[in-house]
Amino acid sequence: MKTDILNENDLKNLVDLFYGLVLKDEDLKPFFRKINFETHIPKMVQFWSFAIFETPGYTTNLFQVHQHMPLRKEQFSAWLALFNQTIDELFEGPNALKAKQRAMVIALGMESKIVS
Ligand code: HEM
Numbered sequence: 001m002k003t004d005i006l007n008e009n010d011l012k013n014l015v016d017l018f019y020g021l022v023l024k025d026e027d028l029k030p031f032f033r034k035i036n037f038e039t040h041i042p043k044m045v046q047f048w049s050f051a052i053f054e055t056p057g058y059t060t061n062l063f064q065v066h067q068h069m070p071l072r073k074e075q076f077s078a079w080l081a082l083f084n085q086t087i088d089e090l091f092e093g094p095n096a097l098k099a100k101q102r103a104m105v106i107a108l109g110m111e112s113k114i115v116s
Contacts, residue, residue, distance in 0.1 A: 004093025008049055014099075015044045018086040027078055031069060051102045052095050066110055076111045080104060 005011065019037065022028045032040075043060075050058035083103045087096050 002090065002092040005052060005087075005091050005095040005099060008045055010091070011045045011048045011052070012041070014048070014086060014090060015041050017090060018083060021082045021086060022079070025078055025082065027075055028082075031075075048099065052098055062106065063110060063113055066114060069114070071111070071114050073111060073115050076107050076115070080107050 005014065019032075019041070023032065046055075046058050047060070047062075049055040080103060084100050087100050091099075
């Protein structure tokens, strides 16, 4: 039986599986070619801990981080679909739903600012 996202270890599993899928996606993987995952994954875990558990300390402006990337609408849709797929594969419950809702709101906000 699936459980909800309960702690940072769950977030680590979420982020690891998500990037496993992202790096198999021909359209998304080029964005991560130069990214050091040893430092990137802990940042993602910290971000999701802030977004789901309200853990203080994550202050990065996500719009600024993504602003320079040549992102198109379809890539946001692909990113979101893989994120939702990852959550549904691993978890079930209020935090799982909250993660999907946060991801959607942030992705749509970013998309409306970045995609011309
Ligand atoms: C097509 C969609 C997206 C692509 C291709 C993408 C790609 C990337 C890349 C390449 C980085 C690393 C930037 C760097 O370190 O130089 C990054 C960072 C990050 N992204 Fe995205 N991203 C996308 C959407 C999103 C969305 C929708 C969210 C949140 C819901 C998100 C959350 C983050 C976070 C938390 C970081 C780490 C920022 C930091 O603390 O340094 N991304 N993204």
